[in-house]
Amino acid sequence: MLIIESIIKVMQCLDTKHKIQYFIRICITTLMHFTIDQIHDDKLKFQTVLICIKVYEIYLKIRSLFGIKYDEMMVYKLLNHIQSKKIHQHENCLLYVHESIPTYDLNGIKVSIVIPTRDHFDDLKRCIHSINNSTYNNYEIVIVNNDSVEDKTITFLNDIDALIIDYPGQYNYAELYNIAISQCSGEYIIMLNNDTEVIEPTWIEQLVGPMIEDPTIGVTGAKLLFADHTIQHAGVVFDPLTKFFMHIYSGQCDHIGNEYKFYQSVTGACMCISRELYTRSGGMDPNLRIAYNDTDLCMKVGKDGYQILYTPFAKLYHYEASTRGHDDTLGKKWLQTFEQLYFLQKWENILA
Secondary structure, three states: OHHHHHHHHHHHOOOHHHHHHHHHHHHHHHHHHHHHHHOOOHHHHHHHHHHHHHHHHHHHHHHHHOOOOOOOHHHHHHHHHHHHHHOOOOOOOOOOOOOOOOOOOOOOOOEEEEEEEOOOHHHHHHHHHHHOOOOOOOEEEEEEEOOOOOHHHHHHHHHOOOEEEEOOOOOOHHHHHHHHHOOOOOOEEEEEOOOEEEOOOOHHHHHHHHHHHOOOEEEEEEEEEOOOOEEEEOOEEEEOOOOEEEEOOOOOEOOOOOOOEEEOEOOOOEEEEEHHHHHHOOOOOOOOOOOOHHHHHHHHHHHOOOEEEEEEEEEEEEOOOOOOOOOOOHHHHHHHHHHHHHHHHHOHHHHO
């Protein structure tokens, strides 16, 4: 109810044109997340995508009444993205092997790897064990424990060589990172989901190295793959039509997205930034509890003149959503929509 009241308050501040835009956007967001995520039959899922296309066409026609014009082909490009993201069309994707891997000398600097978790013992254990196979050794693991209750998780946390920071109460991705990073001793911070698994052993060097060599780079992000070797993340861009940030190449095989590239944002599932820059930028915005907090951080860093680099040479699996679960409840759906509206208003001048 609090989320709905917050959305109503936002809409009360808007003129008629923007009321219609935001209302339809909320309807579209709810339709996409609810119907597509909850349908397991691929044929029915594709039919739902077609319905989404029709909804967007109506959206465009309504917006055109107010003199706002968009290229309608953007609708189909967007839905192609949705289709590729929700329906993996490749059954036999293989890991791409680089002919050569860049080498970086980190000069022995300390790196803090911060991992939030709430139980999910198997995911956390797999993640930690994969980190321990890294070629770079001067790192600390910082685990932010958000009310884990399972005995095997608690035993694991007690036995592991890591700094454990307890973060009780309501999950707030932004706030828990702000608290954890203030207690880190590393010069560079790698923000990492507990549902990841390192593939490339030099991943730490690949994330930190470019920032050491080029001071204009403020944030780096890794290439993330689903378990079937299709791409989950290879950079993030803003779509002015849908007002969504989208993952490039999502659902495609690993043979693409294998070059350095600068983007507006990278995902916080595996993101690296210097502790000094994180602190100077104000850290993550606690008003963005579950969504857009990583993109908001990248926007702040970019506004200060730094570049956001995607590197394909730091590669991990991302089994996705084990940290806080999927956005599959009504409360989470509305909260995500509200946070999207908050984010868009905050960066309206830049994203317009």
